Amino acid sequence: MLNLASILVGILSLAIVIPSQIPLLGWGNWFALPLIVVGIVLGQLSSSRGGRNFNLVVLLIVIVRLSLGGGIF
Structure with a gap:
């Protein structure tokens, strides 16, 4: 059950991370x-x-996206 909860939290965080790959939206990470x-x-x-x-x-x-953007962008 905890594994399913972990996967659901991962999918939710991935839904936040994908749009944050656009320049100037890196703060979403x-x-x-x-x-x-x-x-x-x-x-x-x-x-x-x-x-x-x-x-x-x-x-x-x-981590890769934040390091490429200098931690902000």
């Missing part, structure tokens, strides 16, 4: 970071690791 952390924690508490891995991939996308 900062709103997605707390959701991603919650998804990773839920995935870690689960017996399955699929949700955690999905959230880690979304986190990697956010």
